[in-house]
Amino acid sequence: MHKIVFLDRATIAPQIRLRSPAFAHELVVHDRTAPEQIVERLAGASIAITNKVPLSAAVLAQLPALRLVAVAATGTDCVDKAYCQQHGIAVANIRGYAVNTVPEHTFALMLALRRNLVAYRDDVLAGEWQRSGQFCFFNHTIHDLRGARLGIIGEGVLGQRVADIARAFGMVPLFAARKGKTGAGRLYTPWDEMLATSDIITLHCPLTPQSRGMIATPEFRAMARRPLIINTGRGGLVDEAALVQALDEGLIAGAGFDVADGEPPAADSPMMRIAARPNVILTPHVAWASDEAQQTLADQLIDNIENFVAGRPTNLVDSAY
Structure with a gap:
C-alpha cells in the first residue's frame, strides 16, 4: 500500500475536488507544512505531493521510502531534481492546465496598465471627475494594444497562447531568443533587439x-521604448531592486506582476514598496487560479500519481527542467 502525503493542500482552493487515487493507499493531507515539519510528515511516504513546499537534497536524503514527488504545479524549482535523478526518485509536474487562465490574466494586466485603468479609477474615487467640469478628463495617457510590439520571453504553451491572443488584438508578437545566444533563427528575435x-x-519561462x-539594470537600460513589463512566470526572473530603479528613472512605463521573489513578499x-503606484499592479500569484484551471490541475495531479503506480509514468521531469 502506498502512503501519499499532500504537504500544502491549501495552495489549491477548497472548492476544487481532489479525487481519491484508484489503488490501495493511505492519503494524509496537510493544509500547510513548515520546513521543520517536512521530514516527520513524509516519514514512510512513497509519494509526496507538493506545490511550493521545498524538498531539498538534505530533506530528501532522510526519506528512503520516497519514490515519487508529484508537484501540483508546472514549476519544479521547489524540488532538488538532481538529487532525485541520482537516487531514483521520480518527479512529475502539471502541464497545459493554465493555457487559458494565465494568458487571460496576462492580458488583463496589459490592458489595465496600457489604458491606465488603475490611475483613472483612483482619480474617480478622489473626485477628479466632478472637478473636471466636463464629461471626461485626460490625466493619464491611453494606448491601444493594436500595433504594439510584444516581446515574449518563453516559447512554450503559455507563450504561444499569448502570441495567439496578441495577434487577435492586432499586436506584433516577438519571441525572444535566449539571453546571450546568437544566431537566433527566423522564428526568434535577437535578445537585444x-x-x-x-x-x-x-515573461513565460x-x-x-x-x-x-x-531582467536587471542592463536590460532595463536597453529598453528604448519604455515598455510595460508583465511577469506571470516567476518573481526571480526579474531583479526587483532594479525594477524599482527602472520605474523611478522612467526607463519603463509600468509593471504588472503576479509573482514576487519570495512569496508572500515581506x-x-x-515589490510591496511600489505596489500602490498607479502604474504598477501586483496580484498574489493567482494568474493560474481560475476554478476551471485548478480543477484541471487537480485531475492531472491524480492522473500522474495513478500512472506512476501503474508503471506508465506521465509528465516526468529531469534535472534540466
Whole structure:
C-alpha cells in the first residue's frame, strides 16, 4: 500500500475536488507544512505531493521510502531534481492546465496598465471627475494594444497562447531568443533587439539558475521604448531592486506582476514598496487560479500519481527542467 502525503493542500482552493487515487493507499493531507515539519510528515511516504513546499537534497536524503514527488504545479524549482535523478526518485509536474487562465490574466494586466485603468479609477474615487467640469478628463495617457510590439520571453504553451491572443488584438508578437545566444533563427528575435523594440515585454519561462535575474539594470537600460513589463512566470526572473530603479528613472512605463521573489513578499520588499503606484499592479500569484484551471490541475495531479503506480509514468521531469 502506498502512503501519499499532500504537504500544502491549501495552495489549491477548497472548492476544487481532489479525487481519491484508484489503488490501495493511505492519503494524509496537510493544509500547510513548515520546513521543520517536512521530514516527520513524509516519514514512510512513497509519494509526496507538493506545490511550493521545498524538498531539498538534505530533506530528501532522510526519506528512503520516497519514490515519487508529484508537484501540483508546472514549476519544479521547489524540488532538488538532481538529487532525485541520482537516487531514483521520480518527479512529475502539471502541464497545459493554465493555457487559458494565465494568458487571460496576462492580458488583463496589459490592458489595465496600457489604458491606465488603475490611475483613472483612483482619480474617480478622489473626485477628479466632478472637478473636471466636463464629461471626461485626460490625466493619464491611453494606448491601444493594436500595433504594439510584444516581446515574449518563453516559447512554450503559455507563450504561444499569448502570441495567439496578441495577434487577435492586432499586436506584433516577438519571441525572444535566449539571453546571450546568437544566431537566433527566423522564428526568434535577437535578445537585444527584443529589449530595444518592444512596447510590452511579458515573461513565460521557468526559473532556473540560468534565468534568475535575466531582467536587471542592463536590460532595463536597453529598453528604448519604455515598455510595460508583465511577469506571470516567476518573481526571480526579474531583479526587483532594479525594477524599482527602472520605474523611478522612467526607463519603463509600468509593471504588472503576479509573482514576487519570495512569496508572500515581506512588507518592506521592493515589490510591496511600489505596489500602490498607479502604474504598477501586483496580484498574489493567482494568474493560474481560475476554478476551471485548478480543477484541471487537480485531475492531472491524480492522473500522474495513478500512472506512476501503474508503471506508465506521465509528465516526468529531469534535472534540466
